[in-house]
Amino acid sequence: MGRPRSFDEAVAVTRAAAVFAELGYEGASVDDLVQRLGVHRGSLYSTFGSKRALYLRVLRDHVDGLAAPDGNGADLTLLLRAAVERAPVDPEAAALVARGLDALAEHVHPAPGEGPAAALARLLGEHLVRRATHHQEDT
Structure with a gap:
């Protein structure tokens, strides 16, 4: 019989979301995940199976949240x-x-004369601009 899990899976998924959002899939190493999630490598693999499986779980949870x-x-x-x-x-x-x-398209409200696709593009573009300028404001 295996040892009981010594970490909260939901907390680990939330922390992994932050890692993947910051570093991307390719930029986040398993060592990054182990360190930032505070779990052992073996626990990470036994719970999620692989880095990709964890990533897809994180992305699925994120998308489910967007649909709320x-x-x-x-x-x-x-x-x-x-x-x-x-x-x-x-x-x-x-x-x-x-x-x-x-x-996202279900939730975005088009401006007058703006179609749904343009409204979604505006929302995504505004997010990118906020992210880019946020780092400039911190310096």
Whole structure:
């Protein structure tokens, strides 16, 4: 019989979301995840199976949050990173990104004369500008 899990899985997923949002999938090493989640490598693998499986779990949870009624206020960095980095090479990530974009489109309110696609593009663009200028304001 295996040892009982010594960490909170939900907390680990939340922390992993922050790691993947900050570093991206390719930029986040398993060592980064182990250190920032505060779990042992063996626990990470026994619970999630692989780095990719953990990433897909994180992305799925993020997309589910975007689909919630209050999901429009969520940080979109993870979704945007996934769209650029993983969707072109990972069909499961691409499907989750598409679902996330659809969920956002349901919540965004077009400005007068603006179509739904343009409203979504505006929302995503505004997020990117905020992220880019936020770092400039901190210096």
